[in-house]
Amino acid sequence: MATFGPEYFQALPIFGVGVGINPSDLHADYLADSPGRIDYFEITAPSARHLGGPTGYAEIRHRRNARSKGFVAMKIPEVAGEKRVLVxxxxxxxxxxxxxxxxxxxxLAELVEVTRTPWITExxxxxxxxxxxxxxxxxxFPLTDATLVVTAGNVREVQERLGVAFNAEFxxxxxVAGDMHAFDFFAELTRETGCGMCFDVGHVLSYQIARGAAPTSDFHRLPWPYITEIHVAGGGIDLREDGYHYDDTHGDQPIISVCLDMLDEVVRNAPNLRAITLEVFGAKIPARALARIAEIRARPAVAAWLAGTR
Known part of the structure; x- marks a missing residue:
């Protein structure tokens, strides 16, 4: 059985900056060869459970993009034959x-073998x-000790069965439900199981807003050696009757400035960071996503991380 934890992640190469997509979001412009543009594709594996009900989610996504110019229908093994793929x-x-x-x-075991992904993110x-x-x-889910026990047990089983690390995404x-701080929950989970943590910037921002805290409040409680990946996406902060909310819209929406500031903070402090993923679920204008990839690469903190000089 493989041993997971900081040493496991430290031994992995830096994958760089990539895009997170559903199979139906693939576009010819993303797949075109261009060194230093898209380093990898993190593709969502459709669950067999999507087939339940009158129309599965995968079929809905396919119909939505089927007639869009430039979009291509490729399964994960096909993409993995040409590009670096994370799952x-x-x-x-x-x-x-x-x-x-x-x-x-x-x-998932079949996808691990085909893609040689070092972790499964969820x-x-x-x-x-x-x-x-x-x-x-x-x-x-409720942030409680009981939930932590259940989650840790399931993560251990997943890692034992798949032979790669689980990457727990925030x-x-x-x-907010439960009596634990979410950062403490992730810290305990990663230390108990050796799994990684995927820091989704917009998701963390939504948690901070929900509890009335500043965007980087309590970052000292994060399990920094276990943070392996960053997710960032388009979105916006909206004022509603019950207060402010962050809407993680993905697609073609711009990345708000506070999310980019938070990204920089994580890049500077996560010693085993291996990947930064721009999620573009439902995006219709690939040029915008490619421009955002370039902007992320150009940020001083990210450029130093890519160059190994941070």
């Missing part, structure tokens, strides 16, 4: 009381309503 799962649900099924893990959250998968919508948060 974003919606199959694992480690905070769910029931452990991942053998079928779910078998699908948001922590409850993705299921009965046996129907509801991605991309999911329920927040989820979007509109309300």
């Amino acid at each position: 974003h799962s919606t199959n694992i649900n480690p905070v769910y009381p029931d452990p991942p099924t053998a079928g779910d893990l078998a699908e 948001d922590l959250g409850v993705w299921l309503m009965s046996e129907r998968h509801v991605y991309p919508h999911f329920m927040p 989820p979007p948060t509109t309300l």
Whole structure:
């Protein structure tokens, strides 16, 4: 059984700056060869549970983009034959009381072998309503000791079965439930299991807003040696009747400045950071995504990280 933790992540190469997409978001402009533009693709693996109900989520996404000019239909193994691919799962649900099924893990094991991904990334959250998968919508989980015990046990099983690390992504948060600080939850989870943490900038910002804290408040509580990846995406802060909220819209929306400031802070402080992913789910204008990739690369903190001189 592989041993995970900071040493595991430290031994990995820096993958650079890539894009996070669903298979239906692939566009010929992303796939065109251009050194130093897109270093890798983090592709969401559609769950078999999407097939439940009258129309599966994967089919809805396919229909939405089927007639859009320049978009291509490729499965993860096909992309992995040409490009560096990391895998974003919606199959694992480690905070769910029931452990991942053998079928779910078998699908991911095949992708691990094909892509040679060093980890499987997935948001922590409850993705299921009965046996129907509801991605991309999911329920927040209670931040409690009991949830931590369940999650840690499921993460250990996932890592043992797949032979690669699990990368626990910080989820979007509109309300805070439970008596634990979310950063403490992730710190305990990573230390107990050796799994990594994916720091989604917009998701963390939504948590800070939900609890009435500054964007970088309590960052000293984060498990810095375990943060392996950053997710960043377009979005915006909206004022509603019940207060401010961060909407993680992805797509073609611009990245708000506070998210870029938070990204810089993580880049400077995470010693085992290996990847920065711009998520472009549902994007229709690839040129905008490519321009944002270039802007991210040009940020001094990111440029120093890429050059190994931070």
